[in-house]
Amino acid sequence: MDASRFISSGLIEAYVSGLATSNEVQELERGMTQYPEVAAAVDDCQLDMEQYVTLQSKTPPADLKQRIFHIIINEEVARESGALGADAVTDEFPETKTYVSSTWRLVAAAAIILLLGSLFLNYFFFGQINDYKGRYETLLSTHNSLASESNLYRTRIDQMEHAIDLMKNPSMKTVKMPGTKPFPTALATVYWNQQSKEVFIMVNNLPEPAADKQYQLWAIVDGKPVDMGVFEMSNPHELLQKMKSIDNAEMFAITLEKKGGSAVPTLDQMYVAGKAS
Amino acid sequence: MGAAVTYTESELVLGLKARNEKHFGYLYDHYSPALYGIALKVINDETIAGDVLQEIFLKIWRSIERYDSDKGRLFTWMVNIARNTAIDTLRSKAHKMGQKASELGSNGFASDQLAIHPSVDHLGLVKVVEQLSREQRVIIDLAYYKGCTQEEIAKILDIPLGTVKTRMRNAIIQLRNILKQM
Structure with a gap:
């Protein structure tokens, strides 16, 4: 254009x-x-x-000039008083001059003091929290060990009650097996339910076997040994251990055998034996 | 009565940039009637126009550093501040009242917001008003004092959008001819 x-x-x-x-x-x-x-x-x-x-000019209200001057004079006073302190320091860089009023300085100082106080309290409470944490953990582990102990006792009591119930049964026959000559102090008892034919063994006193050995219970039927199973000594709290059932037997005996048991009893390792009738 | 001081425009600008309150007082005494006239034409309410005039002078005082005499005369700069401030107030007031100027129909003249009451306390103005057609006066005032866009004026005057600029040109040529004869 x-x-x-x-x-x-x-x-x-x-x-x-x-x-x-x-x-x-x-x-x-x-x-x-x-x-x-x-x-x-x-x-x-x-x-x-x-x-x-x-x-189209029109004279404005008479008081307006005073109102405006009042505002700008206040602004100028605020500017100048704010500028006084900063002048000396920032003379070299006038464009970075910052005007900070005394109120704001007080506020800033208060904020710093509050921050320091807060940091100290943080440190203090952090220490306390760690202390309580330690105590809490100790209490927790004590509580846990008590609880597991109490569970253990409960299991034992259950087992005992079960054993006592078995023994209380009127059909239960007791066969006491005293020690043989080589092991005179050994003692074990067979509990034999005459109705259900269940057989339980109670160890009264038997030496702890070597790791590769296990005790084995035998029933003597018509003069021949019948395997009734091996049993563990590791759980001494189990008063009665269930063995194989048998209809009739003349005698019961315990021999020490290799782990898992043998087909034929090792006679010189017979610890206890007792007549069933 | 102190001696009547007169400043040239450049002296006045220098004094204002140095934050001299005496210069600001001189500025107020000489220009507040013209700027108040603008606020009043835009707002049509003496109380609000007074508040707007206060805002205008505070803006002038606070932003005088940004005034660049190479880009225009001081009065043009102040008139623009006055118009923008007053029109902003008018628009936000109109907005608050839910009557955006753009929503005004062809009967928009009934609206108090856009009403134009020529204050006839000036002989020269009476002459201008007499010689300008009503439509010419209205189109100038809607654009200049109410900040209306071409679309808004087309709607308010119920004329095609394409003719708004031509009519404005004719109105201003007529206005300038009248002013030349004065």
Whole structure:
């Protein structure tokens, strides 16, 4: 667009009246830098518009000047008093001058004191928490060991009750097996339910076997040994250990055998024996 | 009565940039009627216009560092601050009342927000008002004092959008001719 087109386009009037869109404003401002006569035309139009504005002048309320001056004088006082302290230090870098009022300095100091106090309390309470944590853990482990101990006792009591129930049964026959000659102090008892034919063994006194050995119970039926199973000594709290059932037997005996038991008893390792009737 | 001081515009600008309150007082005495006239034309309410004028002068005082005399005259700069401040207030007030100027129909003149009461306490103005057609006066004032866009003016005056700029041009040419004869 050349200068005369700008002047006749109506763009200048739109610009001066505030009607122009931002694109139109940009377009005209480019024209103003490019053509001095466009710039002059815009200026003339603006002057006339301002004359129109001035025609509509009206005296503002009388107290307004005082109100405005009151505000700006307060602002200036605040600016200057805020600037006093900072001036000497930041003289070299005036653009980084910061104005800090005394109130804000107090607030900042209070904030730092609160922060330090908070840090100390943090440290203090952290120590206390660690102490309580330690005590809590000790209590917890004590409680846990008590609980497991109590469980253990309960199991033992259950086992005992079970054994006593078995022994209380009127059908239960007791076969006492005293020690043989090589092992005079050994003693074991067979509990034999005459109705159900169940057999239980109670160890009264038997030496602890070697790791690769196990005691084996035998029943003597018609003069021949019948395997009644091996049993463990490792659980001394189990009063009665269930063995194989048998209908009738003349005798019971215990021999020490290799782990898992033998088909035939090793007679010189017979610890106890007792007659069933 | 002290001696009447007069400052040139550049002296005034220098004094204002140095935060001289005397210069600011001079500025207020010389320009507050024109700027109050703008606020009143935009707002149509003397109380609000007074508050707006206060805001205008505080903005002038606070942002005088940003005024660049290479880019225009001081009065043009102040008039723009005054118009923008007043129109912002008008728009936010209109917005609060749920009557955006863009929503106004062809009977928008009935609205108090856009009502134009030419204050005829100035002889020159009476002359201008007499010689401008009603439509010419309205189109200038809607754009200049109410900040209406071309679309809003087309809607309010019920004229095609494409003719708004032409009508504005004719109105302003007519206004300038009247002013030249004064």
